[in-house]
Amino acid sequence: MSPQVDGYLDQEPVDPDEQALQVARAHGTTVAAIWSGRSTSAVRRLRQEVDGYDRGPGRPSLAEMAAMGVRWECPCPRCAEHRSQEATRSAFRHNATRVKVSLVDVTGWRDRAACLGLTPDPWFPFETSHEAYADARTICQACTVASDCLRFALANRILDGMFGGLTPPERRRFTIALVPQAAAS
Structure with a gap:
């Protein structure tokens, strides 16, 4: 057999x-x-x-x-x-x-985003330096749904582009900082 x-x-x-x-x-x-x-x-x-x-x-x-x-x-x-x-x-x-x-259900916030209708280039620049994201960061800081945008990027493990005012390296550091908090609770 x-x-x-x-x-x-x-x-x-x-x-x-x-x-x-x-x-x-x-x-x-x-x-x-x-x-x-x-x-x-x-x-x-x-x-x-x-x-x-x-x-x-x-x-x-x-x-x-x-x-x-x-x-x-x-x-x-x-x-x-x-x-x-x-x-x-x-x-x-x-x-x-x-x-x-x-x-x-998760993306209803997009209709209220400050970046709605704008070209995605500032959020996905070819150069990934901190300065390359300056225009996008300015718009994200004034956005009322930036926290929802960030939550979406983290939940879906989006690796590229700025979401919720954070660049990919900043999101990685943010995720690493959240892991010990989740383990403690």
Whole structure:
């Protein structure tokens, strides 16, 4: 036995014929053939040998067509794969939505910022000396939401540009100064 990928418990290897039969029993020969990469006649022969199934060739019935879709309650390997993929997609969508909502809630202060509508060049200069930020610092000192701006930059770990009147090196020192206070409380 070898460990499965993604940390699942050790499991016995599964017979591909048995997996194809499980899918065929749950969803029909055509779906099992597509899922397993076999021909429909090969899946039909397998079902005849193991289950005694004898529908014969031809188009699927309405009942068989209704059974072709993926069902959450179905225990077959095809539906299990879909459930796993859907859970991953759902988690990704949930995280993406959560981030968007939190940014909307956190950034309402931007409408009241003194820098609103100004070119970002003074806040993101090519030269990163203290003097390069002089114009931005003057505007930030008069801003009523500078503390919210600084909080936003710290919470989102923004490394470049001036936020809340502090340059990147000043924000790093500010963050380092806050760490011992948080540990003491």
